[in-house]
Amino acid sequence: MKRPVFKRFGEFPRLPAPFWLLMTCLVASLLFMLFQGGKLASMLFITMTFLAIYLLSGNWSGIRRVQGTRKFTNTSVEAKLEAGQSLQIGLGVQLPGYWPVPYVMIKDQLIRQNGDESIFEGSIVPDWKRRGEFTYSTPPLRRGYYRFGETECLTEDIFGFFQHKGRLDLQQPITVYPQTVAIREWAQFHQMLKGMQHHSTATSAHRETTQINGVREYIYGDRLSRIHWNATAKTGTWKSKEFERESLPKTIILLDRTARAYRDAAEFELAVSVAASLFRYGTGREMALGLLSIGKEFTYFEPKHSQHHYKEIVKHLVGVDADGHQTLGQIMKERSKDWPAGSLIVLISPQKGSAMLQMFQQMALLQMKPCHIWVHTQEDQAFRPQGVDRISAHEDYIKAIRSQGYMGYEVCQLTDLPNLLGGAKRYA
Numbered sequence: 001m002k003r004p005v006f007k008r009f010g011e012f013p014r015l016p017a018p019f020w021l022l023m024t025c026l027v028a029s030l031l032f033m034l035f036q037g038g039k040l041a042s043m044l045f046i047t048m049t050f051l052a053i054y055l056l057s058g059n060w061s062g063i064r065r066v067q068g069t070r071k072f073t074n075t076s077v078e079a080k081l082e083a084g085q086s087l088q089i090g091l092g093v094q095l096p097g098y099w100p101v102p103y104v105m106i107k108d109q110l111i112r113q114n115g116d117e118s119i120f121e122g123s124i125v126p127d128w129k130r131r132g133e134f135t136y137s138t139p140p141l142r143r144g145y146y147r148f149g150e151t152e153c154l155t156e157d158i159f160g161f162f163q164h165k166g167r168l169d170l171q172q173p174i175t176v177y178p179q180t181v182a183i184r185e186w187a188q189f190h191q192m193l194k195g196m197q198h199h200s201t202a203t204s205a206h207r208e209t210t211q212i213n214g215v216r217e218y219i220y221g222d223r224l225s226r227i228h229w230n231a232t233a234k235t236g237t238w239k240s241k242e243f244e245r246e247s248l249p250k251t252i253i254l255l256d257r258t259a260r261a262y263r264d265a266a267e268f269e270l271a272v273s274v275a276a277s278l279f280r281y282g283t284g285r286e287m288a289l290g291l292l293s294i295g296k297e298f299t300y301f302e303p304k305h306s307q308h309h310y311k312e313i314v315k316h317l318v319g320v321d322a323d324g325h326q327t328l329g330q331i332m333k334e335r336s337k338d339w340p341a342g343s344l345i346v347l348i349s350p351q352k353g354s355a356m357l358q359m360f361q362q363m364a365l366l367q368m369k370p371c372h373i374w375v376h377t378q379e380d381q382a383f384r385p386q387g388v389d390r391i392s393a394h395e396d397y398i399k400a401i402r403s404q405g406y407m408g409y410e411v412c413q414l415t416d417l418p419n420l421l422g423g424a425k426r427y428a
Contacts, residue, residue: 071090113144
């Protein structure tokens with residue numbers, strides 16, 4: 001025989017201690033008036049009654065139904081925000097109701113993709129329309145994806161007896177892109193193309209052939225011989241011929257994401273910024289660039305030239321971390337077989353030494369053209385990866401690379417990259 005099941009009623013919410021203290025004072029004043037009587041007891045009970053009504057009516061202050069908006073005063077959401085820049089944020093708050101609110105404490109939080117939180121606190125005094133605005137500025141933001149958490153609003157009565165809270169759900173994603181620098185010219189790269197019988201004075205990275213590839217919109221300055229008259233007559237708008245371009249050797253940028261290779265986060269940020277700057281340069285010069293990025297997850301982008309391809313690569317660079325465990329030798333051994341002869345491999349890495357030179361020699365045997373952009377942020381000779389026994393000074397390593405016919409650059413600051421690629425600094 002089954003035992004009867006008794007349903008339990010839902011538990012009442014726990015009331016705060018100030019509530020019971022207020023009720024105790026109110027009951028005490030009532031008993032004092034009933035048993036003692038007189039004007040003093042009556043006035044005391046009336047005062048406690050009005051005070052209790054005022055304090056308890058704070059539950060209907062409107063803070064629980066608070067409304068608000070968030071805006072950026074120094075940039076727009078669509079604007080491109082790069083690492084190192086800060087945001088100035090204005091948080092507008094609107095309180096419904098009529099209960100007098102002396103002030104509102106606001107706590108906003110900005111959460112990064114790795115879980116790091118930044119808390120911003122302040123207070124506002126609502127105007128007669130029960131509105132206010134809280135403005136604050138973030139510190140310089142690191143590269144990555146951010147979102148805003150719930151905004152907490154808190155107010156108290158004039159005695160500080162009860163606290164009333166409300167929350168704003170204004171979650172808004174923010175993307176902080178890698179810092180980039182404008183590169184005017186990559187002199188050694190174009191000299192290499194000139195040696196491969198490419199026109200070195202062309203404004204784009206590669207010339208057009210005489211093979212028609214399609215039709216595009218007319219651009220002011222196109223020659224009459226380039227106008228596609230049949231397409232212009234059919235559409236009623238000016239159309240121009242689109243020609244195929246001469247093929248260039250595949251250029252693949254290899255971003256070293258080995259965790260133990262970097263001394264600190266700033267050094268890895270420099271490597272990511274260098275990669276982003278190269279893709280920015282390649283897109284402006286209509287170069288087909290690819291990316292090999294190996295960390296915990298393997299990511300490879302085939303060399304292409306399109307805005308969509310560039311956006312996908314930059315989107316990947318926003319969220320990368322130095323979390324890889326494979327060595328560069330293993331990576332090159334696995335991937336070099338898939339690349340055609342003549343490919344240009346641009347390695348961005350803080351590693352250096354004899355082991356790197358041996359890897360470049362193996363790449364050269366496969367008829368590939370290696371290029372090492374050696375990044376580091378400190379002039380510390382004590383930090384030496386494996387194989388630096390034969391190369392002591394910083395510039396000696398770059399000289400050793402160039403003496404064997406490879407391209408090599410030493411980048412300590414991102415602002416040095418345009419001058420280095422432009423040929424301002426030479427290594428004898």
